[in-house]
Amino acid sequence: MTQMPPTNVVTTSSRPVGFLSGIRVGPTKPTLPNTFTARVECNLLDLNRSTDVIEYYDFPHNRGAIYQTEKGMTGQIVYNYDTNELFIVDRTATKSCVVDELTEDNNDFLFGYKQVNQSTRIFSPSAALRFGGKIVEKYLGKSLVRGIVVEGWQSCSYWPDMDATSKVTWYFSDASEWTEAIGGDRLPVRCEIVGKSYNSDGGSKSYHHIYEFTHFRPYIDANPDHVFEAPKGMYCENRKSLKALPISPQYFHFEAEIVVPQTKIVSYIAEWYDYTSRLVRYDYSPFPSDSKGVGLGRITEIHDFNTGVKYVTNTAFGNCTVGVIDPNGFDTVEVNPHTVRLRNPNQFFDLDGTFQYEGVHRTSRVDCDGWVSKKKSFPPVMNETVTEWLLTTGDWMVGAGNDYQKGVPKKLKISSTDGSGLQYVYNIFNYRHSEPAVWDYNIRDCFRDAQTRHLQFLLDASYRTVLMKVYRQKFEYALYQAIRIQAVISPVRVTDLQVDYNEQGIEVTFTLLDVAPITGDVQQGSMETPLDVAAENLFSQIRSGQFVVTVPHKPNDLKLKAKPDSGKTLKVREWLNNPIPRRAKGYRPGDMAAVALVMLIVGAVIGCGIVIMIYRKNGGSFFPKPYQAEKFDLPPQDPK
Structure with a gap:
């Protein structure tokens, strides 16, 4: 100069x-x-x-x-x-x-x-x-x-x-x-x-x-x-980072619009991540060139890192394809040539790398803190990229799930440094990090009736008293975790969970699924618990008075114990009288009153880490790799 x-x-x-x-x-x-x-x-x-x-x-x-x-x-x-x-x-x-x-x-x-x-x-x-x-x-x-x-x-x-x-x-x-x-x-x-x-x-x-x-x-x-700052999205060697990235939560859900300006492609994805349960889910609609093996329409893909098995369901036709988890996926870490494990919340998007705080951005008229990092082979198809995260600033609150949150992810940009101009832009919305809903990881369509058991028991507690203290979704998630831990099974094998109440207590009805149809690619301490053994494990805990559901709550957690004589197996006819829970469309007057109360109680929960599937090993496709014919495939069940 x-x-x-x-x-x-x-x-x-x-x-x-x-x-x-x-x-x-x-x-x-x-x-x-x-x-x-x-x-x-x-x-x-x-x-x-x-x-x-x-x-x-x-x-x-x-x-x-x-x-x-x-x-x-x-x-x-x-x-x-x-x-x-x-x-x-x-x-x-x-x-x-x-x-x-x-x-x-x-x-x-x-x-x-x-x-x-x-x-x-x-x-x-x-x-x-x-x-x-x-x-x-x-x-x-x-x-x-x-x-x-x-x-x-x-x-x-x-x-x-x-x-x-x-x-x-x-x-x-x-x-x-x-x-x-x-x-x-x-x-x-x-x-x-x-x-x-x-x-x-x-x-x-x-x-x-x-x-x-x-x-x-x-x-x-x-x-x-x-x-008075370097250009947004530019990584500066030796810059001091004046604000650290927030810590990623253990579970979250979001939806994203994926824009690739160079190829003029716009696509959409929804994702669920639960590190506590070792589960990941993706919902997407593949392009025709990516649909081999799964068909067109909306696809739900669930990765169970407890067993190393993935379940891919075409929601339009109900067919389910089962395979091992891809070792090159963005939710996996390859332990050795034959086994994988789930990335922790920060590893999921390499958020444990070196990020520099670059000041405040404004996107969609919302103020966001920005962080930028330079990475090698991220995504794997690119040699070097600059990754930029935008999270809402502390003076903005975003309604999500059962609470209001700060530090919510708004945008992710990944730009190549090779001069090609290749860039992926993820516009993130509907982000929440509240407890997952019990229906978020449902693989029921991948099992025949003979591979299921319908069980029921009673909790010695007042349903009204419980819901006055915690959200229903938090209670159901704690119940879901208690069942899978005491039955000694993968959480994805607990499905169709229903909660009702009567004068005797809280009635819990659910389905246990059989072991995974194939051997997965994770390191397992022991073989999966067979279906009948898992049911007996659960009933044994109930009979002995040791089945307890612990619901997180301040200042003291709620402890709900099952009634010792309440465990039983339901026959198919009895089960049919308990319809599978579905998400309600619209609100009842009581629901609207609860929503109004929640709107007045604003939390200051800081959330940050979020996972978006950027690349699937499919020639640079945004969507999971198609499954080949040799994978275990279950036809849809005949309605009975």
Whole structure:
């Protein structure tokens, strides 16, 4: 960048003899504002070259920035004195960003720095512009510059770093004879520097620079969140991250619109993640080219990491395809060539990597905190990408699930760094991290009736009392976990859970499914519990009075015990009298009253981590890899 004069200007006593003689007594010199924006055309006459510069100076907030365009390329330097960082950004050629320590870099020539009480401060306005303050200047009188009536002041300075002596002339508009567009006081119009520098071998070089101030405003005339920061979505080497990414929750659900601008493709996906139960679910509609083996229509895919088995159901036809979990999926970590495990919440999207906080964004008129990271082979089809997460700021609350949340994911952008322009944009909505609903991971269609047991028991508790303390969904999730733990089975084998009540207590009815139809690809401590053994495990715990459902609640958890004589197996006819629960369409008056109460109780739950399926090993498809004919396939059941 073209350098302004260095900051270590020697005092008047070192100036050439005769400069002070004949100084005219002129008007008071203009007062420089402590915040300004200046657009300057820099004409370097000795080099036959021009360059354009925009300066943003903010003394109250201890920061500065310059943008320079020269030979068709634009660079940016941001001075952050509070963090002692100097951002050097190439905005056109390499689109790169590097951060140096401000006090150690030689690019401090424009705004300078000084130590004040062990902190680093930007130069005062007069020191930054090399005008006024302690600098002795001679009044030149009035003249015309670019047709504008101006007043001139001249100084002579010696700069040791360049071994140079310069004559510096400033011209300010004359407020008594010229009215600026914004009115007010005198504004800078031109600065002219003429001088000569000497090198170590005795040679010299003359220079002549004219700086035309074509625009000057005593304020920052752009968005400070943009001009004093590196471009959004740009990863800066060595940048200090001033805010950590929030910790990802153990379970969550979201929906996303996936946009690929380069290929003009828009698709949609819904995803559920439950690290506690080791389950993941994806709902999507494959493109015709991706539908081999599963058919067209809405697809539900459930990954059970307790067994290493995946269940893919075409919801239009009811057919279910079963296979092992893909070791190259984004929800998997390959333990060895034959086994996989579920990624933890942060690993799911490589959120445990190095992310830099990049300030506040605004997307869909919502303020969001942004974090950016550079990653290798993420997604696997790309060599290197920049990943950018946007989460709502702490002063925005988002209704989700059974609560209001802060720090909710709004957008994910993944951009290739190879110059191809390839980018994936995920617009996220309907995010929640409340307890999963009991029907979220239903694989009932993948089993025949002979592979099921319908069971029932009673909890010795008042249904009304329970629901006065916790949401129904939280209660049902705790019940669901208790059944699978005490039956010693994978949680996905508990399905069709129903809760009702009578004068004897809370009636619980559900279906147990048989073991997985195939052997999966996870490390298992023991073989899966057979269906009849799992049912007996459960009844044994009930008969002995040891079946207890623990529902999280503050200040004390709720402990609900099953009645010892209540466990029984239902016949098919009895089961048919207990319809499978479905989501209700619309609200009853009691539901609306509950919703109104919830709207008044606003929580401050911070959620962050979210999982979106970016890439499936299918030639870069967004959707899961089609299943081949050799996979275990169950036909839809005949209605009876």
